[in-house]
Amino acid sequence: MKGIPEFSEHRLSNGLRILIGEVHSLPMITYQVHFAAGSRYERPGITGITHLFEHMMFKGTHEVGPEEFSRIIQTNGGTLNAFTTTDNTSYYENLPADRLELAARLEADRLQNLRLTDESLETEREVVRSERKLRSVNSPFGLLIEQLYALAYEQHSYRWPVVGWDYDLKNLNLEDCREYYRIHYAPNNAVVAIVGDTRTDEAFKTVEKYYGHIPSQPQPGLTITPEKPQRGEKRAVFKKVSQVSVFFAAFHIPGINHPDLIPLQILCVALSTGRSSRFFEKFEKPGKAVEVQAEMGYPPFFSMDPGLLQIYAIASPSTSIDGLEKEVWEEVENLRRQPLPGEEMKKVKKQARAYFLQGLQTLFFKGLLAGLYQVRAGDFRAMYSLMDRYESVTAEDVSRVAQKYLRPENRTVVTLQPVTQKEHEDLGEVE
Amino acid sequence: MKSGVQSRAFTLPKIHSSLLKNGLNVYAVSWPELPLVSLHLILPCGAEADPQGREGLADLSSEMLTRGTQQRSALQLAAEVDGLGALFSASSGWNGSSVYISGLSDDLERLLALLLEIYTRPAFSPEEFEQAKQRRIGQLVQQKDESQIIADERFQQILFQGTSYAHPVYGTLDSLPKLLIEEIREFHRENFLLPGSFMVFVGDLQPEKCFRWVEENFPSIIPRKTPEGVFSPPSLSGIKTRIIDRPDLTQSQIRLGHVGISHSHPDYIPFEVMNYILGGGGFSSRLMKRVRSELGYTYGINSSLEPRRYPGPFTISTFTPTDKTFPCIQEIFSVLQSFLEEGAADQEREEAVNFFTGSYPRKFETLSQIAQRIIQANLHGLGLEYLSAYPERVAGVSGEKIFRTARQIIHPQDMLAVVVGRAESFRRQFESLGPVEIVQ
Numbered sequence: 001m002k003g004i005p006e007f008s009e010h011r012l013s014n015g016l017r018i019l020i021g022e023v024h025s026l027p028m029i030t031y032q033v034h035f036a037a038g039s040r041y042e043r044p045g046i047t048g049i050t051h052l053f054e055h056m057m058f059k060g061t062h063e064v065g066p067e068e069f070s071r072i073i074q075t076n077g078g079t080l081n082a083f084t085t086t087d088n089t090s091y092y093e094n095l096p097a098d099r100l101e102l103a104a105r106l107e108a109d110r111l112q113n114l115r116l117t118d119e120s121l122e123t124e125r126e127v128v129r130s131e132r133k134l135r136s137v138n139s140p141f142g143l144l145i146e147q148l149y150a151l152a153y154e155q156h157s158y159r160w161p162v163v164g165w166d167y168d169l170k171n172l173n174l175e176d177c178r179e180y181y182r183i184h185y186a187p188n189n190a191v192v193a194i195v196g197d198t199r200t201d202e203a204f205k206t207v208e209k210y211y212g213h214i215p216s217q218p219q220p221g222l223t224i225t226p227e228k229p230q231r232g233e234k235r236a237v238f239k240k241v242s243q244v245s246v247f248f249a250a251f252h253i254p255g256i257n258h259p260d261l262i263p264l265q266i267l268c269v270a271l272s273t274g275r276s277s278r279f280f281e282k283f284e285k286p287g288k289a290v291e292v293q294a295e296m297g298y299p300p301f302f303s304m305d306p307g308l309l310q311i312y313a314i315a316s317p318s319t320s321i322d323g324l325e326k327e328v329w330e331e332v333e334n335l336r337r338q339p340l341p342g343e344e345m346k347k348v349k350k351q352a353r354a355y356f357l358q359g360l361q362t363l364f365f366k367g368l369l370a371g372l373y374q375v376r377a378g379d380f381r382a383m384y385s386l387m388d389r390y391e392s393v394t395a396e397d398v399s400r401v402a403q404k405y406l407r408p409e410n411r412t413v414v415t416l417q418p419v420t421q422k423e424h425e426d427l428g429e430v431e
Numbered sequence: 432m433k434s435g436v437q438s439r440a441f442t443l444p445k446i447h448s449s450l451l452k453n454g455l456n457v458y459a460v461s462w463p464e465l466p467l468v469s470l471h472l473i474l475p476c477g478a479e480a481d482p483q484g485r486e487g488l489a490d491l492s493s494e495m496l497t498r499g500t501q502q503r504s505a506l507q508l509a510a511e512v513d514g515l516g517a518l519f520s521a522s523s524g525w526n527g528s529s530v531y532i533s534g535l536s537d538d539l540e541r542l543l544a545l546l547l548e549i550y551t552r553p554a555f556s557p558e559e560f561e562q563a564k565q566r567r568i569g570q571l572v573q574q575k576d577e578s579q580i581i582a583d584e585r586f587q588q589i590l591f592q593g594t595s596y597a598h599p600v601y602g603t604l605d606s607l608p609k610l611l612i613e614e615i616r617e618f619h620r621e622n623f624l625l626p627g628s629f630m631v632f633v634g635d636l637q638p639e640k641c642f643r644w645v646e647e648n649f650p651s652i653i654p655r656k657t658p659e660g661v662f663s664p665p666s667l668s669g670i671k672t673r674i675i676d677r678p679d680l681t682q683s684q685i686r687l688g689h690v691g692i693s694h695s696h697p698d699y700i701p702f703e704v705m706n707y708i709l710g711g712g713g714f715s716s717r718l719m720k721r722v723r724s725e726l727g728y729t730y731g732i733n734s735s736l737e738p739r740r741y742p743g744p745f746t747i748s749t750f751t752p753t754d755k756t757f758p759c760i761q762e763i764f765s766v767l768q769s770f771l772e773e774g775a776a777d778q779e780r781e782e783a784v785n786f787f788t789g790s791y792p793r794k795f796e797t798l799s800q801i802a803q804r805i806i807q808a809n810l811h812g813l814g815l816e817y818l819s820a821y822p823e824r825v826a827g828v829s830g831e832k833i834f835r836t837a838r839q840i841i842h843p844q845d846m847l848a849v850v851v852g853r854a855e856s857f858r859r860q861f862e863s864l865g866p867v868e869i870v871q
Contacts, residue, residue: 076789
């Protein structure tokens, strides 16, 4: 389809998978390395190690000094970063096309020769704890969402946050990091995705030159405990200083390879995408709510294992959160009872397809699609059929998935209850 | 002296432009990579025109364009836009307002017709106005929980006191309830297709066809005199600290800086190169190296100068656990001081130049990015040649120029510090720098 290049797939003898897509619109490339390493592979006691380790990957090798990696890429006209999710850790460089070799050389170097020291661990531990404060502890709803996951999941590792619990972050040691590096950072646990103004054969040879000799490692063979079906609504209250009342709800839904995900995404579009969506029209436009959203991620960010479809609402100052929640569930109930009318169905399908197309404008996103579909779904080719899958969804499909997944018994709700500063203090330190 | 990473075969996308008979300047870029188009109407009148006590007028007027036309109710309009799978917004920045619509190129004519209808025949319904206002007030109440937003807003409010940059574009909890629908109507009428209004179209389209369509369908610009703004922010003397007390926070948000220079200032590009070395260049910057990588005080720190028609804020932004708040500020001052004394090393200069020249093509990757480059060059009075000359001008910035620019523009002895956090934990330490005021 227009927008996604034909990727060619290569495999080195050490197990490294390489996906290359040629796009010649700008003299740029994106070079991405995706590891099958996410917080789902952690265990209690070392939560947050995946993300902390992502930071450690910038602390230098025997040849490249601490943070030198970033400086070298930037001085070559590149931008770079990395991110950790529940299912993958990804590193990327967006560079002028003729600097592909530089990216391959540096990425291969830190895959084999990372220098892990107590000193760099101590600094990065504090940096990550500051990041945790930014994103969770001091953000308006961060702790609320942590509680939602902790309540919705009882057994699966999705129940702790990617950034980890602060107690665990304080206690991680260098040996934990070394062990994590050895197990997860191996060529047979990685996918290299290259997209841009390059020639496939040349790009492949470059990657082979720098990665070919790196030995594979035995597969980790970790047990990921599956979540058992939920058998009744779960609720919790979270108290904090806040100007607004809010609820966050979550419904268990299947993982990335399940065919129900696309109708579920269409359902989310109908509920809250655009100013003609049901939630906007009913709650946001008349000022009952500051925001009401239904979301479950989008391709390629669907979770590997059964994930959550979240519905959250931020009440306007004059609206009661209990009343708002009741009305939101009535709106969801409507969707379960009656199929979307033909015109609405046509609209939401076109929205889903058009927004997907909008995302395809960058080389970076094209690389993510290929790399993450490979890591999370086991086959990058699944991305080619996305447009057709949006197109083939029927109103009956949407109705069916609404009935199957948006049941009260499958629901977890956490409500934010605003308290005064005094009450806040009486509850003890947040962390 | 000149250097820079030369991107292989990068040429700026061809920008077609035409001054039409109706007085509108239209810029069009044919970029058929995907079957998408991005259409922008720009009015040279933004939040800087908000009258005192009526903050948010420009932006709310823009938003009201999205809430129905004389032909279509708000819901019908939304259904039409969503039915095309289009993205749609109208908003104001400091120096201009825009109406934007983007969708599939097959729908180009319908998208153009919608753009025309939305701008020239808005409904401005009182009921929709009340809803928009109440929703905005609700969002502002919620923002009181966002320490980053509080820090940004307070910083600019104090820095630009008495000027049109002192309020949030969005309006305030004081001003919004007072705004009337009549004022929205009048604002739209008074600023309707002001001289200097222009359009930018980018995507899978034919420029000539677009020009013809606009000429045949859009009304004419009415020549009239536009008032010249006066901009004189208060001058800072010494280090002044304002603490917004939030005892519930475990980490402080910090903003430090002063008024910078305008986008059209001849030293803007040297300042960009200089700022990359100081705090704009991520892990390559001195602030990041010292405060994050060596000390671990924060997850992120940067310095920035916002490009605006009048001088925008030069801001060092970071956040740090409560007990590191003052040590963090001290380290920032120490980095500033040594930078101003030593200037940049040759290698630092070269790295900064290489970054800007090498990454320049990526600023033209998406339709919106291409459009934004054209819009900014126009609104800030830079001219389109700025876009093609940029890499060479960056490459021409010498080490000496960086040194002089830093010393001329950055004044660590006269700065405003805004901190959102637990005042009691660090108030006394800040008093050693200068006057401290604590607000709730």
